[in-house]
Amino acid sequence: MTDAGTGRELNLKPDWLVLSTGIAPGADNPVFSGLLRTTLTADGFFLEAHPKLRPVDLANEGEYLAGLAHSPRFIDETIAHAKAVAGRAATILSRAKLDIAGQVAKVDPEGCVACATCVKVCPYGAPMINDLKKAEIQGATCMGCGSCAAACPARTITLQHQEDGQMTAMLDELLTVGGAT
Numbered sequence: 325m326t327d328a329g330t331g332r333e334l335n336l337k338p339d340w341l342v343l344s345t346g347i348a349p350g351a352d353n354p355v356f357s358g359l360l361r362t363t364l365t366a367d368g369f370f371l372e373a374h375p376k377l378r379p380v381d382l383a384n385e386g387e388y389l390a391g392l393a394h395s396p397r398f399i400d401e402t403i404a405h406a407k408a409v410a411g412r413a414a415t416i417l418s419r420a421k422l423d424i425a426g427q428v429a430k431v432d433p434e435g436c437v438a439c440a441t442c443v444k445v446c447p448y449g450a451p452m453i454n455d456l457k458k459a460e461i462q463g464a465t466c467m468g469c470g471s472c473a474a475a476c477p478a479r480t481i482t483l484q485h486q487e488d489g490q491m492t493a494m495l496d497e498l499l500t501v502g503g504a505t
């Protein structure tokens with residue numbers, strides 16, 4: 325055989341030749357990733373939120389992955405992965421109450437025309453259309469990205485602590501101070 329790295333001919337005489345069975349991603353991964361609103365890699369496995377900082381988390385808070393959902397791996401690696409997930413889940417399940425970020429989106433139902441644009445654009449599945457045919461945002465799921473507020477055609481969604489008046493005041497202050505110096 326030819327060595328791909330050096331281009332030289334190699335003549336190997338091994339006592340054993342052990343082949344590993346190929347592993348493909350789950351056929352239903354695209355369906356699950358759609359339900360969870362999470363991302364798959366180019367190979368079709370689930371993508372972690374961050375390879376170094378959040379290696380067993382999915383993008384959404386409170387959702388984790390382990391083993392072959394993530395990539396081909398041996399059983400001992402899968403067990404280590406699963407233990408890491410159990411530890412992450414315990415940090416949530418062990419608390420009597422959870423704090424959430426204060427910056428969440430809110431809908432003023434008066435202006436909502438139930439167009440469902442916010443439902444479609446939210447990457448975290450936080451908005452829903454309620455029984456009164458008005459959009460409602462689940463604060464515990466909202467990550468405060470602001471996409472729904474930007475996309476709402478009725479401009480009836482505000483992102484707490486990022487409201488128009490606050491932004492205008494900050495810009496005014498910045499431009500005033502900038503002009504004075």
Ligand code: SF4
Nearest residue numbers: 436437439440442476
């Ligand atoms: S995008 Fe705005 S108008 Fe449309 S459903 Fe959501 S809150 Fe209501």
Ligand code: SF4
Nearest residue numbers: 446466467469470472
């Ligand atoms: S602010 Fe972002 S995460 Fe929150 S509901 Fe709107 S689109 Fe979803």
